[in-house]
Amino acid sequence: MEVHTTTGKQRLNRLRPLSVGFVIILVCCLSAIVFAGTVGSGDRANSMLQDYPEGELGEIVKLGEAIVMNTAEHPLSKQYVGNKLNCTSCHLDGGRHETAASFLGTATAYPAWSPREQTVITLEDRALNCFMRSQNGTRPPNGSRVSVAVTTYITWLSQGSELKMNGEKPLGPNHTPALDLEGIQPDVARGEELYTDRCADCHGDNGDEEPPIWGADSYNDGAGLSRNAKLASWLKVAMPLDDATLTVQEAYDLAAFVNSHKRPHFVLSEHLPDDAKLGEYNGTVK
Numbered sequence: 001m002e003v004h005t006t007t008g009k010q011r012l013n014r015l016r017p018l019s020v021g022f023v024i025i026l027v028c029c030l031s032a033i034v035f036a037g038t039v040g041s042g043d044r045a046n047s048m049l050q051d052y053p054e055g056e057l058g059e060i061v062k063l064g065e066a067i068v069m070n071t072a073e074h075p076l077s078k079q080y081v082g083n084k085l086n087c088t089s090c091h092l093d094g095g096r097h098e099t100a101a102s103f104l105g106t107a108t109a110y111p112a113w114s115p116r117e118q119t120v121i122t123l124e125d126r127a128l129n130c131f132m133r134s135q136n137g138t139r140p141p142n143g144s145r146v147s148v149a150v151t152t153y154i155t156w157l158s159q160g161s162e163l164k165m166n167g168e169k170p171l172g173p174n175h176t177p178a179l180d181l182e183g184i185q186p187d188v189a190r191g192e193e194l195y196t197d198r199c200a201d202c203h204g205d206n207g208d209e210e211p212p213i214w215g216a217d218s219y220n221d222g223a224g225l226s227r228n229a230k231l232a233s234w235l236k237v238a239m240p241l242d243d244a245t246l247t248v249q250e251a252y253d254l255a256a257f258v259n260s261h262k263r264p265h266f267v268l269s270e271h272l273p274d275d276a277k278l279g280e281y282n283g284t285v286k
């Protein structure tokens, strides 16, 4: 009778594929742990966003995202837009960008005190105000489908962040960081040179291309970006697109140059709908 014995070598051969598999699994686990440890809280918030909510709620999140990405053309929002911009023109990547007017975590700051309206406003109010100023359009009615969709999308981008209402200004935890401009003077002529070098390829010599940054089809002079300090801080983290490498001085010079051009003049009453459609505008109507 033949006795089957397993030699040491045979055992080793049988074990080898097993141990190779084990090592691969081990390496994967370790790198996952290391990766989880190195990503910032913003990345973590982002990675939680991969799934849309179930059912109708998810559909409204997607609708809100579509409006944010294509505000000037979307059938639900275009009637409220008075220029060629979309929310994503400034809230880069539909608000998923971590610093350029980010929507990540934004909903957690609301209701918030607003110095401009001199009252406490909701996230919905805040989004609708961008329609009047940055989009140079008309304020959609509170509770309208466009308003609910956009607000739902922004709230979804805030999941997992801690609620912390802002008692000083209507800005979320990841808003564009302000620059320290003390002692720095902006120079329009220098801004013009920089513009030709670093911006005109995309925005055109007349600032009216893809998307327009001055003139009739851009934001009006009531918008946040019409203030040089605000525009400089946004340019610093956002432009040139995918290569935001301006120095503070350059960003300020460019802001002064861009905002030295004509743009629509903001008069609040011209951007409010008639009473029946207003719901309740809770700022002071001048």
Ligand code: HEC
Residues within 6 Å of the ligand: 068, 071, 085, 086, 087, 088, 089, 090, 091, 100, 101, 102, 106, 109, 123, 126, 127, 128, 130, 131, 134, 135, 150, 154, 170, 171, 172, 173, 174, 175, 176, 219, 223, 224, 225, 230, 234
């Ligand atoms: C011309 C540029 C521009 C456009 C277009 C624009 N916004 Fe804004 N918006 C801003 C800036 C600048 C701020 C200030 C936030 C910051 O500095 O991070 C802001 C703030 C906001 C905030 C508050 C953010 C916070 O941190 O609390 C919301 C909400 C918002 N916008 C919604 C919208 C929506 C919705 C649209 C499209 C209908 C839109 N915005 C279009 C420039 C713009």
Ligand code: HEC
Residues within 6 Å of the ligand: 085, 088, 089, 090, 092, 093, 195, 198, 199, 200, 201, 202, 203, 210, 211, 212, 213, 214, 218, 219, 225, 235, 239, 240, 241, 246, 254, 258
């Ligand atoms: C590679 C092309 C490109 C370059 C270069 C570039 N931009 Fe932009 N810029 C864009 C695009 C595209 C957007 C809108 C973002 C989007 O839709 O994703 C934008 C948005 C803007 C906006 C806000 C929206 C608006 O139309 O008002 C301003 C202001 C702006 N750019 C200024 C500048 C300045 C100043 C420079 C030079 C430092 C510059 N950009 C360089 C492509 C560019």
